[in-house]
Amino acid sequence: MPKGYLAIVLHAHLPYVKHTEHEHFLEERWFYEAVTDCYIPLIDMMDRLTEDRVPFRFTMSLTPPLLTMLGDFLMQERWLKHINHLIDLAEKEVVRLKNQPSFLPLALMYRKKFQEARHIFQDRYQNNLINGFKKHMEAGNLEIITSGATHAYFPLAEKSRKSVYAQVATAVDTHYRYLGRYPQGIWLPECGYFPGDDRILRNFGLKYFFVDTHGLLYASRRPKYACFAPIYCPSGVAAFARDPESSKQVWSMTEGYPGDYNYREYYRDIGYDLDFGYIWPYIHPEGIRVNTGIKYYRITGKTDKKEVYCPDKAAAKAYEHALNFKFNREKQIEYLSQVMDRTPLIVSPYDAELFGHWWFEGPQFLENLFRSIAAGPHIIELITPLDYLAAYPVNQRAEPCMSSWGDQGYHDVWLDQSNAWVYPHLHKAVERMSELAARFPEPCPNTRRVLNQAARELLLAQSSDWAFIMKTGSMVSYAVRRTKNHLHNFNILYEQIMHNNIDLEELYKLECQHDIFPNINYRVFQ
Amino acid sequence: MLIITYFLIFVLLISLMIILVPYFKAFLRENKQLKPGIGREEFSAEFFPDKPKKETPIDYNWKAHLNKELDFGELPQTYGDNRLVLMVKNSHNLYAYWDTTTRWDRGTPVLRVYELNPSGEEKDISFLFDIDLEKNADNWFFPVPKDNWMYYVELGRREPDGKFIPLLRSNPVTTPRASLSPAIDENWIPCDLYGRLNNISYGLSSGYMHKERERTDH
Numbered sequence: 001m002p003k004g005y006l007a008i009v010l011h012a013h014l015p016y017v018k019h020t021e022h023e024h025f026l027e028e029r030w031f032y033e034a035v036t037d038c039y040i041p042l043i044d045m046m047d048r049l050t051e052d053r054v055p056f057r058f059t060m061s062l063t064p065p066l067l068t069m070l071g072d073f074l075m076q077e078r079w080l081k082h083i084n085h086l087i088d089l090a091e092k093e094v095v096r097l098k099n100q101p102s103f104l105p106l107a108l109m110y111r112k113k114f115q116e117a118r119h120i121f122q123d124r125y126q127n128n129l130i131n132g133f134k135k136h137m138e139a140g141n142l143e144i145i146t147s148g149a150t151h152a153y154f155p156l157a158e159k160s161r162k163s164v165y166a167q168v169a170t171a172v173d174t175h176y177r178y179l180g181r182y183p184q185g186i187w188l189p190e191c192g193y194f195p196g197d198d199r200i201l202r203n204f205g206l207k208y209f210f211v212d213t214h215g216l217l218y219a220s221r222r223p224k225y226a227c228f229a230p231i232y233c234p235s236g237v238a239a240f241a242r243d244p245e246s247s248k249q250v251w252s253m254t255e256g257y258p259g260d261y262n263y264r265e266y267y268r269d270i271g272y273d274l275d276f277g278y279i280w281p282y283i284h285p286e287g288i289r290v291n292t293g294i295k296y297y298r299i300t301g302k303t304d305k306k307e308v309y310c311p312d313k314a315a316a317k318a319y320e321h322a323l324n325f326k327f328n329r330e331k332q333i334e335y336l337s338q339v340m341d342r343t344p345l346i347v348s349p350y351d352a353e354l355f356g357h358w359w360f361e362g363p364q365f366l367e368n369l370f371r372s373i374a375a376g377p378h379i380i381e382l383i384t385p386l387d388y389l390a391a392y393p394v395n396q397r398a399e400p401c402m403s404s405w406g407d408q409g410y411h412d413v414w415l416d417q418s419n420a421w422v423y424p425h426l427h428k429a430v431e432r433m434s435e436l437a438a439r440f441p442e443p444c445p446n447t448r449r450v451l452n453q454a455a456r457e458l459l460l461a462q463s464s465d466w467a468f469i470m471k472t473g474s475m476v477s478y479a480v481r482r483t484k485n486h487l488h489n490f491n492i493l494y495e496q497i498m499h500n501n502i503d504l505e506e507l508y509k510l511e512c513q514h515d516i517f518p519n520i521n522y523r524v525f526q
Numbered sequence: 527m528l529i530i531t532y533f534l535i536f537v538l539l540i541s542l543m544i545i546l547v548p549y550f551k552a553f554l555r556e557n558k559q560l561k562p563g564i565g566r567e568e569f570s571a572e573f574f575p576d577k578p579k580k581e582t583p584i585d586y587n588w589k590a591h592l593n594k595e596l597d598f599g600e601l602p603q604t605y606g607d608n609r610l611v612l613m614v615k616n617s618h619n620l621y622a623y624w625d626t627t628t629r630w631d632r633g634t635p636v637l638r639v640y641e642l643n644p645s646g647e648e649k650d651i652s653f654l655f656d657i658d659l660e661k662n663a664d665n666w667f668f669p670v671p672k673d674n675w676m677y678y679v680e681l682g683r684r685e686p687d688g689k690f691i692p693l694l695r696s697n698p699v700t701t702p703r704a705s706l707s708p709a710i711d712e713n714w715i716p717c718d719l720y721g722r723l724n725n726i727s728y729g730l731s732s733g734y735m736h737k738e739r740e741r742t743d744h
Contacts, residue, residue: 155614195700213723218703218705218706218707219707221707221710222708222716223716224711226716226717226723228719244723251731339718351731398711401703402614402700406731407731408616408728410615410702411614411615411616415615417667421665424611425601427611428605484600488600488601492599
């Protein structure tokens, strides 16, 4: 019997950035980079652990836009093109650096990494990484949960909560279509909880969700076990809270592990560092410098003079940090088990993209952690929230506090001067969509197509990523344009239906351009 | 013979120019759009410049031809409704937006803030304060005194004689708690855990990382 449980949760999400117009959208690179740096290394890690018969167990949320892009033929083709291009660049780097003994091993490392990524993608999973996640889900090592259909920020939804219903309904359906199972849990986008939304979750068979620490601590009744056990909402859905200690150790770039001076520096990429005449075929065709993924320096310190990255030293650190993380959890559990009359649970959720992308050595850290926990002593056991609910089906009842895991703990990130303008339009669009859904219960085939496309445009406009980007200040024009574009399309479709004036050619164009959720049912907005 | 040689040289030069045109084009554009060139001496011992470039957000020119496709229409200024919506920003700040056909020719537009006791048997309503608005305003952020408390607002006009004429009323909202609940379940008496959780740090997520990155600016 372990003394405590650890639930690692990785939230994997990207906004829907597939552009059929052309393949040079900078934002599409988010997808390529995340596939190369994060999703492939994570799947590869699970494959290796399975092969070595190391038991592991954790939870991942794969959001519907991410699943759709991973399963999309065009995006798969484009990623392959991207990785072939990168391998080509890595080959050139090997030649360029042949007389530079400190850099050459790194160029070789990248070439190998990219070639392996292509091999895993193409040969092991037939271009579809969902197969990789699914394999480990079916093996019982990975619990996959869903999130909002387009990662809308629920607490700022309209009063009727219709868009929350539509987001959850569409997400659950998409999850089933790609993974063959209905999700049992949900990652509320940005941990945004609005009291009462749990009733909607229960309607779709969702048994649990996550809130930030204070979401549980400030519940309507003071929770007996603070954030170390879930509570049941009035609807009976369980709310798990994240543990602040383990969060900070990984999330914080300054105090946490990822800021270690031996780790790779994210901001020194050859896409920016190298001579334009050399690098231009590998950056944006309009001459905009971008990250290529090849980076030769380590963080070094708070200095501009960066030193060369040493993979062996970084690997040793990733090992050391994994042991330190485990040690700290054991200490924490020792303490908690003394004051609690049941086995404590530590929930440690992170953005999946942190691992491998921002924190290059993240996947190594995770693998070391799983291996060392498996090696014992068995003070900690890795579990999923569902395992916990099976072990402890009786929990305190209270209503969690409205909260998020964003800056300041509430809605400050998604509602401020920079992005507040979106909400009047979003709320109005939901009202219009539900009006349409009520008015056309049995539409003719073409009207149905318009209604479904209107629902797609609305869901895409609701993505919390746009408001987040507007607030944090990079790629703002893209976020503004995406929001306006989807809302504008929605309004045009609404007018067309209301005036019985459907433009089929324009509709077809939109259906091809914004082709997420092919099986959507507009009536989810009713 | 000489003419043929000249001709060949001419053809060679032309083809060389054609080959190099995209390169120069890109090169020129770089100088226009990006920070000054860096690390020109590619094959020197110093492979990269010592000074890394400051992380600048990539915000490329949307007029560029590749991005013409993502055209968008402007959104309507008004939907011709009469509505006033109140939203919560955090435990002590609210946000109201409105759409109204009212014209503020005379008098001052005012947002009147009320509080409600959420736990009271009969919800006692009391007036809190007025906010004088600008005539063209259609939204407002404002602070409120209490967390875990209910509020609603009215949009109206203050006449020159000081009389308030309400025009629209918002939905009520409840501000979230900013501290532990005093309510204790007798079957679930809290364990002695809260001492260690004194300082909760909010916002450990991608936004936090973003902020830290900017701060450290490696």
